[in-house]
Amino acid sequence: MSISPLRIGVWAPVHGPRAAWQDPAEPFDASWPHNRDTVLEAEALGYDATLVAQHTVNPHLPEKDQIEAWTAAAALAALTRRIEIIAAIKPYLYHPVVLAKMALQIENISNGRFAFNLVNAWNRAEFEKAGIPFGAHDARYAYGREWLGVVERLVSGESVTHAGESFRISDYKLSPASPVRARPRIYLGGESEPARALAADLSDVFFINGQPLEDVKAMIADLAARPRRGAPLAYGLAAFVIARETQQEAEDEYHRLLALAAKDAPAKQEQAARTDPNVVMIRTFAKSVRVGTNGGTAAGLVGSYDQVAERMQAFHRAGIELFMLQFQPLRSELRRFAEHVFPRLGRPATGTPAAVASPRATRIG
Template identity: 25%
Template sequence: MTPQLPPGSMRGENRLKLGLFGLNCSGGLTMTKAPERWDPSWANNLTAARLADEAGLEFVLPIARWLGYRGETDTEGTSFETLTWASGILAATEGISAFGTVHVGLINPVFAAKQLVTAHHIGGGRLGLNVVSGWNEGEYGMFDVPMLEHDERYAYTEEWVTIAQRIWAEEEPFDFDGRYFRLKGVLSKPKPLGDKRPMLMSAGSSPAGRDFAVRNADCLFMAIVDLEKVAGEVAALRAATSRRIGCYGSGHLLTRPTAAEAADYYHYIVHENGDWEGAEHIVAIRTQGNRSIPAERILELKERHMAGIGSFPLVGSYDEVADTLWKLSEAGIDGMAIGLVNYIDEFPTLRDEILPRLERLGLRVPHTATSA
């Protein structure tokens, strides 16, 4: 019998689903020297996840990171491995979904499929899998694993996912003779809880990444750069497939009661306390030394990475942030993964100010109304 997932899950009824993003890493999504920056101790992760669970958020999403971004803060240089992290979070919560983020080039699919099923059972079916094809050569060098050409990484990932799904579904041993894997007599038990496999997420933003997501993922995390272009991008994605694929984005929340206070807070986090050295390093990796990018664009990228590791800015008053989220929903976005400067200290603002505004806008229902 397939278990009924609780209301806080990714399959819940809220029009705009919300989650916390990056709390397993030092600094979270923010490259700042501000003293309140995020400390990813296990106690803090557990507290933040329980706050999100109690408030009715749908998910927590970790970042798979092996090397930090240097600079004065070495943001994300300290991190928990995501599958064991997700297992611990799931064991300590009741309704929220937790994702494991996996670099598929660094782990065998047979081993990973077993790990994922274990976490799926621990969480009563609330585990999801964020599939990452890889982009950071330095991290792959730590494992002595060669980085494949960009589009080929997605071919590898598709083979990896195909194997994992067969492991979860098939009751008899099978052989697999592919381009990257040649496996014999593959069989693994138990199967996912209730015969419902983990939800699959992908965050590929290139044409090859989008094509992979259209064929394989339940939801795609899109790189949102320009709010005005989101509706067209979502429409193009959904026109490419006959099945329903969820469209999600990630954003960093820097909000205060008024726009002026929010601007002052942003200036404090980024301009007064930003880790410019770390931002220089991450932008160099992201742009791969492309010298044709205008200087003003490079400066914008550095600021955006200090504020939120390149995610979409949710910066402004409480009303402005709620309005931005409404516009994203109207453009077709199904949910947002949100980074906070401090996931515990800032969470009451999200819970007590932003969520009620989203409820009044018809994007979410009060959690107490669905948690019976």
């Protein structure tokens, strides 16, 4: 397997802290200034990407703030110069023509640094309270497959005529196209069979939730064995990091956050009631005690600086190209990681890392 250079990203704080919502070291802040300043600092420190998760209402604490992903991504694209901006998208929320036009606009604002991450929605309340259809699990993926097939062709500059189950489009072409490459990069997350099949067919990068190395290897092997047109699929991994001078210091911080997270149990029970029980990743998360979202510390990136770097290198050798990391307290840990772990990964503590690679020039699927 040919592996691309290791890249490191950070989740934008679109709905507050990732580990515990009552941490005195990380007061709740999902504001635009906090998101803006976090991403600008990440870029200055040498991080390669940021992921802007999409929710219309805060999925953890509905009474709290929530950044809107696509307007925020456009603003970040205008303010930054090098970092890749990845905006998540739930297909039911936007018609494919509208979303494709938005994606191409942000691609132009960023001069070719934009990507979108298709995710299958899990928070029923976000849709049902708005009167937006929320289909069964596999129905949502069938809708997403048709939706993404249209979007991928539109952002690639094609004139699209399409008659499908959900959309009818006639001779539609969007301009301007990407200024520097074939189209924006497409990420896709999910663990079910429909998610894996769609990733193999139509995405550039498959996002894996935080899991032990052997489980990640098995998932990559499954995806890599599937038929596919064009370049091989690349892989990203979400993970919560706790890195310290010693393993004991890291474990002490892990237990501090775990104890704080326990205080959020009532809110998490309410969240579970709003969650589609058929979402496969929810069953995966239930297998482990962890800190953070999207698998969090299940990836094992808790330890000394040397241990965390060694484990990341092992994931990289297994095929992980991009690590999308979570920290708490976010800003200080962002700096700590850049100072102490970046050099152990063979990159400077600060500076300009390798440029983001362009997706293949030919259409996928």
